[in-house]
Amino acid sequence: MTDTALAHAPAADRRRGEGLTAGMLIVPASIFVAFCLLAPLAILFRYSLNEFVTTKKMMVEAVTLANYVKFFTDPYYTTILGVTVRVAVTVTAVCLVLGFPLAYVVARTQSRFKHLLIIAIVLPLFVGNAVRAAGWMTVFGSRGFLNTTLQWLGLIDKPLEIMFTETAVIVGIIAVNLPFMVLSLQSVIEGIDRSVEEAAFSLGAPPGTMFRRVLWPLALPGILAGTILTFILAMNAYATPFLLGGPLFKMMAPLIYNQFTQQTNWPFGGAIAFILMTVTLGLTMAANLLIQRRRAS
């Protein structure tokens, strides 16, 4: 059928043809996702129902919820989940507070160096998380840049204990996640017409009111995207808590890695992985619903 013939075909035929084309376009990605994500997840879920013989470090086929029960009945593990959620929420909140003004400036600037500003925000993403964490280690160590500088300035007598603390982990993850938040917000703020802000000002709204009544509600899709992205990344952070948190600080991702590799306890590792995934999804959906409702009201 020629292009001309297609152009003159009935509308229903055209729609069917477009639908088929669209269907064909999503097939490769769907197959990839099905085999590379869903299949391993299904296998992992099956493993999480197996038993583990500690004396032989061997997985034994079974169908039991014991691994899930063990996690939720042992305060050691629930505390780690609590710490992970606390760190992720803190990181997300700080990223939002720090990221919004920055995103606003980048979105509104008329400077010819705007593209350089965007590159500067993206630039940290060119360096891997582990390398960045190694950089922080040289800053936070007892003889690191921060302590040496503070001691040199006479502000402290003995080094501050920053390395291997929750603070170090939070700072490290914020540094990783901030660009994601800024980019999500910047793209949405850019789409908000400047004239609506000016209209608010011309009607006598002070900057705070304009922000609360105009900018914030209109930027909500970007806020939602940024917070979801940042929260998920923080919940699943591995390299930063492992390297900056040290042996005494635990988050979920290093715990999963430890169960799989050091303990070879795949059933329990699988169960923790599913718990982390479910909690992350649950909290993300809850936040999404909350924001959608507020937006609707």
Next chain:
Amino acid sequence: MSDVTLKRRALLGGTAALAFGAPYIARAQDNKRIVVGTWGGDYSRLLAKNIETPLLVPKGWDVIKDEAGDPPRRAKVLAEKSLRRGTSDIQGVSAANMYEMNEQGTILQLDYSKIANAKNLIPAMKYPYGVGHIYSGKVGLYNPKLMAAPTSFAEVLDPKHGNKLGIIDIQYQYTMLAASLAAGGKVGNFEPGKALLVACKKAGARIYPSNEAFAQALKTEEIACGIMWKARAVQWQNAGINVQTIAPKEGVPMYVSGFVVPKNAPNKDGSYAYLNAMLEASAQEGFAKDMGYNPTVTNAKVPDELRKRIGFTDEEQKRLVDLDYGYMAKNDSAFKEWWDKSFKG
């Protein structure tokens, strides 16, 4: 038209031949390829310097490294257990982990008739399922500038040192063993040492994630003492760190690092060639000189001055104690759980 058909057939035939033949060609190349699972860093570099480059490459072997810590490599071997062909020919692990892998049924029982140099092997380093490559002992480390020389594990793992005592997280098994010996326990019972470790932690003992982080803390004098392999202490001395060692009077737990062959290693001839090369006297002497570990073969010649630094005197050798690998493997999960929850938690 017929020409086109012929060309098409020839093309199809050629493609099919290539597709079916390629694995055989690749496998033929694999026959001279040895995939070595090993730790990265110094150990991997020295394997290349002392074994691979001088002994295997001239014979046409192509050595490829799979570098990672031993837990992920062991997990990989376990994950590949059901495969006909695994992805590595030989794996470097500690004696305790050799035992554990053997219990899991993932490694080969060795045919020592295929390892000519095994005739020189110290009998204790000849495991049915693996070969000891180098060995050292767990000793007490201290900075002579900051404290007097201790004589025992009890004097090193003493709460009185407060935050000047350093403990390495990944060395939990040996730390529990040393604490047990310090508290009057033995290699087959770690229970007596638990209270001592908890007391040290309460007194402020610092816990480091890796051997390297511990060395850095010794260097910056953040800590004054701890326990570690004697060989590592020699390396750190060479790096300019002010640290001395003592052979604890309770006993010196041996650390043996060796190699095992996965049952599904794709090139077992290569595995045996590697095992044989690593037991060459020249390779063993190289490791003693470069890394501070003791040779596991009797024909390696180590200069007296070096032997004094890396080895143990006759009197100290009497105190060398091998580990109860069965006890450690059986209880490792419980040890780690106690370590994470009760000691660190």
